[in-house]
Amino acid sequence: xxxxxxxxxxxxxxxxxxxxxxxxxxxxxxxxxxxxxxxxxxxxxxxxxxxxxxxxxxxxxxxxxxxxxxxxxxxxxxxxxxxxxxxxxxxxxxxxxxxxxxxxxxxxxxxxxxxxxxxxxxxxxxxxxxxxxxxxxxxxxxxxxxxxxxxxxxxxxxxxxxxxxxxxxxxxxxxxxxxxxxxxxxxxxxxxxxxxxxxxxxxxxxxxxxxxxxxxxxxxxxxxxxxxxxxxxxxxxxxxxxxxxxxxxxxxxxxxxxxxxxxxx
Amino acid sequence: xxxxxxxxxxxxxxxxxxxxxxxxxxxxxxxxxxxxxxxxxxxxxxxxxxxxxxxxxxxxxxxxxxxxxxxxxxxxxxxxxxxxxxxxxxxxxxxxxxxxxxxxxxxxxxxxxxxxxxxxxxxxxxxxxxxxxxxxxxxxxxxxxxxxxxxxxxxxxxxxxxxxxxxxxxxxxxxxxxxxxxxxxxxxxxxxxxxxxxxxxxxxxxxxxxxxxxxxxxxxxxxxxxxxxxxxxxxxxxxxxxxxxxxxxxxxxxxxxxxxxxxxxxxxxxxxxxxxxxxxxxxxxxxxxxxxxxxxxxxxxxxxxxxxxxxxxxxxxxxxxxxxxxxxxxxxxxxxxxxxxxxxxxxxxxxxxxxxxxxxxxxxxxxxxxxxxxxxxxxxxxxxxxxxxxxxxxxxxxxxxxxxxxxxxxxxxxxx
Amino acid sequence: xxxxxxxxxxxxxxxxxxxxxxxxxxxxxxxxxxxxxxxxxxxxxxxxxxxxxxxxxxxxxxxxxxxxxxxxxxxxxxxxxxxxxxxxxxxxxxxxxxxxxxxxxxxxxxxxxxxxxxxxxxxxxxxxxxxxxxxxxxxxxxxxxxxxxxxxxxxxxxxxxxxxxxxxxxxxxxxxxxxxxxxxxxxxxxxxxxxxxxxxxxxxxxxxxxxxxxxxxxxxxxxxxxxxxxxxxx
Numbered sequence: 001x002x003x004x005x006x007x008x009x010x011x012x013x014x015x016x017x018x019x020x021x022x023x024x025x026x027x028x029x030x031x032x033x034x035x036x037x038x039x040x041x042x043x044x045x046x047x048x049x050x051x052x053x054x055x056x057x058x059x060x061x062x063x064x065x066x067x068x069x070x071x072x073x074x075x076x077x078x079x080x081x082x083x084x085x086x087x088x089x090x091x092x093x094x095x096x097x098x099x100x101x102x103x104x105x106x107x108x109x110x111x112x113x114x115x116x117x118x119x120x121x122x123x124x125x126x127x128x129x130x131x132x133x134x135x136x137x138x139x140x141x142x143x144x145x146x147x148x149x150x151x152x153x154x155x156x157x158x159x160x161x162x163x164x165x166x167x168x169x170x171x172x173x174x175x176x177x178x179x180x181x182x183x184x185x186x187x188x189x190x191x192x193x194x195x196x197x198x199x200x201x202x203x204x205x206x207x208x209x210x211x212x213x214x215x216x217x218x219x220x221x222x223x224x225x226x227x228x229x230x231x232x233x234x235x236x237x238x239x240x241x242x243x244x245x246x247x248x249x250x251x252x253x254x255x256x257x258x259x260x261x262x263x264x265x
Numbered sequence: 266x267x268x269x270x271x272x273x274x275x276x277x278x279x280x281x282x283x284x285x286x287x288x289x290x291x292x293x294x295x296x297x298x299x300x301x302x303x304x305x306x307x308x309x310x311x312x313x314x315x316x317x318x319x320x321x322x323x324x325x326x327x328x329x330x331x332x333x334x335x336x337x338x339x340x341x342x343x344x345x346x347x348x349x350x351x352x353x354x355x356x357x358x359x360x361x362x363x364x365x366x367x368x369x370x371x372x373x374x375x376x377x378x379x380x381x382x383x384x385x386x387x388x389x390x391x392x393x394x395x396x397x398x399x400x401x402x403x404x405x406x407x408x409x410x411x412x413x414x415x416x417x418x419x420x421x422x423x424x425x426x427x428x429x430x431x432x433x434x435x436x437x438x439x440x441x442x443x444x445x446x447x448x449x450x451x452x453x454x455x456x457x458x459x460x461x462x463x464x465x466x467x468x469x470x471x472x473x474x475x476x477x478x479x480x481x482x483x484x485x486x487x488x489x490x491x492x493x494x495x496x497x498x499x500x501x502x503x504x505x506x507x508x509x510x511x512x513x514x515x516x517x518x519x520x521x522x523x524x525x526x527x528x529x530x531x532x533x534x535x536x537x538x539x540x541x542x543x544x545x546x547x548x549x550x551x552x553x554x555x556x557x558x559x560x561x562x563x564x565x566x567x568x569x570x571x572x573x574x575x576x577x578x579x580x581x582x583x584x585x586x587x588x589x590x591x592x593x594x595x596x597x598x599x600x601x602x603x604x605x606x607x608x609x610x611x612x613x614x615x616x617x618x619x620x621x622x623x624x625x626x627x628x629x630x631x632x633x634x635x636x637x638x639x640x641x642x643x644x645x646x647x648x649x650x651x652x653x654x655x656x657x658x659x660x661x662x663x664x665x666x667x668x669x670x671x672x673x674x675x676x677x678x679x680x681x
Numbered sequence: 682x683x684x685x686x687x688x689x690x691x692x693x694x695x696x697x698x699x700x701x702x703x704x705x706x707x708x709x710x711x712x713x714x715x716x717x718x719x720x721x722x723x724x725x726x727x728x729x730x731x732x733x734x735x736x737x738x739x740x741x742x743x744x745x746x747x748x749x750x751x752x753x754x755x756x757x758x759x760x761x762x763x764x765x766x767x768x769x770x771x772x773x774x775x776x777x778x779x780x781x782x783x784x785x786x787x788x789x790x791x792x793x794x795x796x797x798x799x800x801x802x803x804x805x806x807x808x809x810x811x812x813x814x815x816x817x818x819x820x821x822x823x824x825x826x827x828x829x830x831x832x833x834x835x836x837x838x839x840x841x842x843x844x845x846x847x848x849x850x851x852x853x854x855x856x857x858x859x860x861x862x863x864x865x866x867x868x869x870x871x872x873x874x875x876x877x878x879x880x881x882x883x884x885x886x887x888x889x890x891x892x893x894x895x896x897x898x899x900x901x902x903x904x905x906x907x908x909x910x911x912x913x914x915x
Contacts (some may be wrong), residue, residue, distance in 0.1 A: 080754040081864065085721065086382070086410055113862060125856075149485070153471070157481040158441075159385060160353040162343060187385070194863055195870035198823075227484050230433040231386060238408040238431075238547030241863030246382045246410050 023094055027052040027176035029256065030135045035144065037133055038194065038229040039134045048134040053127060054251035056119065056169040056180055057188060060091075062105035064112070066118055068095060082113035086244045104168040106186045106249035110242040119252035126191035127253040129236070133229070136183065138176035145176075146226060155183045156229040165247050183228075187235055189250040196236040273542045296304045302420045305330045305371025312336070315364035315372075318498045319461045320523060321509050322367040330371030337364065338379045339388050339407075339442075346468065346494060347478040347501035347592065354499065355388070355440040357430070361499030362464035362525060363427070363444030368394075368419050370448055376401065376414045382437060387431055393563070394425035394446045402430040422450040424547030424565040426523050439469055439487050441499055443525030445565055453548075456494030457569060462522040465531045465560070465582060466499065468535070474591060478646070481547035488527040495587040496640035497580065497595045504580065511571050516599025519569045520580075526562030533560050535570070535597070538580040542569040557583050572599045574608045595608035716729055721864060727789070735880045756890035757864055762854050762857040765824075767834035767850040775890070779850070780818045781908075781913045782886040787866045788825035789837040797899050805883070806847065808907045809914070816914045819848050824869045825876055826852040866895070885909050 032050040067074045073095040078087055089109050091097030097107075110118075112126075119125050127135070139145035140153075148150070158164065160173075165186050172184030182188075223229070239245075295514035299305050299485070310332045316320035340359045346352040357363025368374060378390055387408045390399035404415035429442035445446045445464060448589035469487040470480035474494060486493065497504050504510060512518050524531045534557040542553045552558075560566050572578070581588035588594045658676070662668050666676035704895050715725050716732035752758045758775035765771055785802055787795040802819055821843075823829035829837075833851040837843075843850070853861065862869060869879035885894040885906060894909040 013515065022689075079759050081756065082760050085716075089382075101869070113860075116860070154485070156268070157471075158486060160341075160481055162341060162385075163354060163383060192859055194866075194868040196868060225484070225488070227433045227436055231436075234432045235387050235408070236870075238406055240866050241860075247385045247409060262595055 016156070024137050026055060027252060027254065030131070030179075031144075031176045033134070035130075035137065036223075037130060037225060037235055038226055046130050047129075050129055051127075051131055051253050051254045052256060053131070053135055053177070053253045054124075055178060057106040057186060057251045058115075059104050059169055059250045060097040060101050060107045063107035063118070064095065064097060064103075066121070070117075070121065073117065078111075078114065080242075082109040084242050084244060087114065087118060088113055089169055089244070090246065100168070102168055104170075105166060106169055106181070108165050108186055108246050108249045109244040110189070110248070110250060111244050112189050112193065112239070115250035116191065118250070124252035124254040126189055126194050126250060127192045129195060131253055132182075132188065132190050133232075135175075135177060135179060136218050138179075140173055141176060143176050146223075152228055153225070158184045159228060159231050165249075186247050186249040187245070190236065193236040193239055194241065196233050241256065270462060287627050299371075302370050303418060305375040307332050307371060307418070310334065311369070311547040312367060315358060315366060315488065316462070317358065317364060318362055319463060319504065321365050321447075321460045321462045324456070324460075325369040325453045327332035327452055328613045330367065330369060330373070333368055333374045335366055335376045336373055336379070336442055337377065337382060337390070340381050341384045341386070345495075345500055346470070347475070348482065350470070350472075350475065351479040352468065352470065353440070353479070353481070355386070355442050356436060357390070357396065357427070357429075357444050360531055361443075361466065362462070362523065363442070365444065365462045366427075366446040367519070368446065368448050369453065370419055370422045372419045373416060374419060374449075375395055375414060376405065377412060378405045378407050379412045380407045380409045386437075388429050388442065389413075389431050389594065390427055391430040392425065392427040392446055394421070394423070394427070394448050396420050400427075401429065405450060406431065418467045422427065422448045422522055422549070424448075424523070424524065424544065424567050426563050426565055428525060428563070429607045432553045436482060436511040438525060438527040439467070440482060441466065442526075443523070445523045449519060454519075454567075455635040457519040459510075459518045460521065461510045461518070462506065462521050463497050463580065463595065464525055465495065465497055465529075465533070466525040466567040467527065468494040468496065470494065487527065487530055492529060492587075492591060494592050495529060495582060496592040501592035506596075509577070509596035509598045511598045511600070514572060514575055514599060514604070518569045518597065519533060519567060519570060521565065521567055522558075522560055523565040524560040524562050528562060529582075529584075530562055532557050532583040533566065533568070533592075534558075534581050534583040535568075536581060537571050538572070538578050540568040540570050542565070572597075574604050575601050693886055697894070707848070707875060710725055745901070752889055753891060756891070758890040759884060760857075760860065760864065762853055762860065764851040764853045764857070765831055765837050769831040772849075772851075772876065777818055777820070778887055778890060780816055781888060781910055782818050782820055782890070783910065784820045784865065784884045784886065785882070786822045786823065786824050786862060786865065786869070786879065788823055788877055788879075789829050789833050790825070791877065794879075794881050794899055796841075799843070801883060801899075801903060805903055805907055805910070809910060813911070813914045814845075814847060817910060819843070821850045822858070823852045824862065824867075824879055825871075826855060826858055840867065862906070865892075885913070886914050 007247050014204045029052050030048075030050065032048050034047050035073045036045055072075055072079075075088045075091060086109055088107075090097075090101060091109075095104070099205045116126050137146050138146065143150075164184060165211050167185055169185065170180050174180050175182060235248075239248075266329045266502050275570060307330045311334065312334045315335070315337070316322050333607070337357055338359070339355070339357060340361065341353065341355050343351055343353050366374075376390070376392075378388075380388055387406060389399075389402045389406040391402040393400055395401045397417055401415055401417060404561065405413045407413040415441075425446050425448065427444050427446050429437040430630050431437050443464065443466065445462065467493070469483045470476070470477070470493045471483045472480050472493075483493075484638045494501065502508065522531075522533055540555040541553060543558045545558070546561070546566040547567060557566075557568050558568060577600055578597040580597060581592035584593075658666070662674075662676050668675040694892060709740055716735065721732075721734060752775070758778055760774055763771055763773055783802065783805060785798050788796055789795075797848065799821070802821070806814075806817075821834075821837075823834065829852050831852070834852060837849055838850055852858075865884050867880045867882050869877050872878050881899050882895055882897045883903070883906060884892060887893050893913070894906060896903060896906050
């Protein structure tokens with residue numbers, strides 16, 4: 001074999017390895033199971049199917065590529081049905097996030113519609129509340145660390161820390177599933193954020209007789225000590241799909257089968 | 266001619282009477298007594314003056330009920346709890362307690378609650394002065410970067426607490442989300458010389474009291490009600506030293522005192538004063554000549570007293586360890602002429618010997634005090650010696666006996 | 682002398698009369714400005730100038746001009762989704778365009794709130810004058826597309842006396858439904874295989890598909906909703 005061909009083959013192989021591994025490294029597998037969410041349903045435990053989740057939240061740089069290819073989601077062009085006035089408000093312009101924002105920081109000030117569309121165009125979708133919560137129960141070493149005092153305190157500390165949206169992705173811990181930044185950078189959109197039935201009057205939400213929601217008996221929380229989860233659910237309850245927030249970004253998930261199919265192909 | 270004048274006079278007097286009656290009827294309309302405060306009309310619009318503690322806005326005086334616009338901004342910010350200890354406060358208007366809101370009965374308050382875009386959490390407000398579901402909590406639930414507007418009519422005069430009621434409620438309150446709203450009666454509260462705004466709150470930090478650095482909220486301590494800090498106006502020292510409130514001798518001072526909690530009840534007391542008047546629990550009932558008044562968590566009281574002598578009055582929660590170990594202490598500095606009749610100051614000092622001269626002995630047990638047990642081993646000798654050194658010598662001659670040049674000579678001996 | 686006195690008295694009279702009168706002066710038609718970036722949402726300003734947030738020049742709020750067949754940025758007809766009706770016909774939302782649309786989200790197996798919401802919808806329908814009925818479409822959207830087949834929707838319509846042409850019952854995919862709920866700010870969650878917990882909101886859209894009115898709660902007074910509809914069709 002001539003050296004030229006050998007080099008060429010190595011080169012091609014490395015490209016293949018690089019691209020496939022890049023794709024695979026982007027997402028981490030979360031093995032399904034059951035868990036008890038903070039706001040459960042009648043049968044209390046919820047089954048979560050195995051899925052793949054983005055290792056990092058979507059960044060400014062990635063989102064910029066997206067709006068370049070999909071001009072209808074640029075700041076000046078987005079339909080007002082899909083976003084309030086603050087969409088990408090910290091960006092310098094339609095096609096630039098400017099000097100102040102880091103390319104590797106999570107993109108924020110994104111509406112639910114925009115986040116959902118981004119994921120769909122990648123062949124993915126937004127995680128459900130249950131998927132997100134399930135993946136986020138993990139600390140560095142265990143899949144469900146919710147009973148560890150240190151885990152709860154750590155998350156609470158973050159919720160109180162100011163302006164963490166400016167940090168770069170990967171700056172917090174890697175959890176049991178190999179996923180970074182579920183806690184510590186930004187809040188994240190979920191597909192069914194509007195399945196959270198809280199009225200914003202937290203004390204009334206324990207009341208079983210509410211006229212605002214049908215069947216609100218089910219909204220009682222299961223774990224009164226999980227303050228971090230309370231805060232996440234309160235946040236979801238305060239949102240509408242066209243809202244954006246400086247502390248709210250997103251990441252995508254995909255069902256396991258799809259990934260396997262792609263992989264075997 | 267004469268007749269004419271009389272006619273004119275009659276004419277004039279009827280005209281005058283007409284005007285007078287019109288004036289009178291008009292005045293009567295203004296002084297109309299309403300069947301309920303809900304019927305007081307609110308006329309014209311006005312933006313409410315909001316103040317940071319310990320200050321309060323201008324009294325309502327004789328102004329009519331109005332449509333009152335309250336612009337309140339929620340800010341999550343880092344600030345100092347005490348020397349070297351930082352804390353992330355969640356605030357109404359950038360201070361703990363939140364901005365003071367002053368209204369009068371019958372006002373229609375248009376409340377505009379703004380959640381700063383840098384904030385992380387949704388918030389809301391429950392004003393105890395509101396007659397309506399959740400005290401406004403439901404209508405004011407607002408995500409960061411947004412504004413919610415709702416309105417209410419002030420029906421009952423009194424001093425009321427407001428606070429955030431977003432889940433987990435305790436945490437939002439523990440981080441400082443409370444303040445006071447005053448609803449003055451028709452015509453306003455009686456005039457006084459000085460008015461101040463003070464609010465107690467308990468704080469729960471990961472580190473113990475005094476542990477330095479940025480201290481996060483400790484949920485477990487909060488649930489167990491083990492406060493690390495109990496303070497007036499959000500931090501240790503918010504009302505002491507240069508921050509002390511002031512008055513002059515002869516002035517009447519009114520304190521609007523609230524208690525945000527979240528857990529502890531306050532036994533509010535001013536050392537060296539007696540409250541001439543206490544509006545018990547912030548309501549209509551006035552009690553007189555009170556030493557200590559109880560302010561429940563989520564409650565308030567108005568206290569008034571005339572300061573007669575100069576000096577520094579100390580404001581405390583008379584659950585006294587809170588005052589001296591956890592920060593629940595404030596100062597009111599009174600300046601002016603002394604009045605020896607009311608308070609003399611020290612008159613004389615002398616020897617007190619009830620049983621005549623001679624050496625007094627205290628009854629004691631036969632046990633030898635620990636410090637007098639002789640050392641048995643060399644190691645013990647060394648240990649005791651070190652303890653003695655630390656107690657007696659260390660302060661001047663320092664740890665290694667090196668001393669301080671020009672002041673305290675070194676103790677080192679060179680062993681050859 | 683006499684005249685001066687009279688004049689003074691007259692002034693006094695006028696003064697006292699107007700003094701008692703606190704009536705508001707009529708509002709003039711005002712021109713408003715908005716930030717081109719909508720930094721503060723839909724906030725408008727009375728004076729021209731710059732936006733307090735991004736400092737861009739404020740622009741005049743243009744009269745909303747709706748050309749025939751064209752929809753605004755805020756119209757729900759921007760949603761591309763396809764739905765199935767109780768008659769098993771596929772429709773796109775924008776086919777509803779041109780009529781005032783009254784919309785509620787329900788599920789047919791709902792035991793408690795939905796029958797009441799359906800009753801509320803019927804009550805609203807009753808209050809629309811006969812000659813205007815053709816201009817109003819009443820839409821019920823299922824939040825349980827899995828269970829609510831077109832047959833079930835048809836049965837529900839029959840049961841609830843919603844058989845005239847004005848009534849449209851829709852089911853979509855799970856994703857479309859979630860998105861549609863997001864637009865209406867309706868929250869819902871499946872709490873058992875056949876049961877949902879959901880917000881009770883009736884929404885009114887104008888002929889161009891813009892949300893103009895929402896009323897939340899059960900057994901609330903729908904007078905406001907009805908007058909909004911009448912205002913739109915007249």
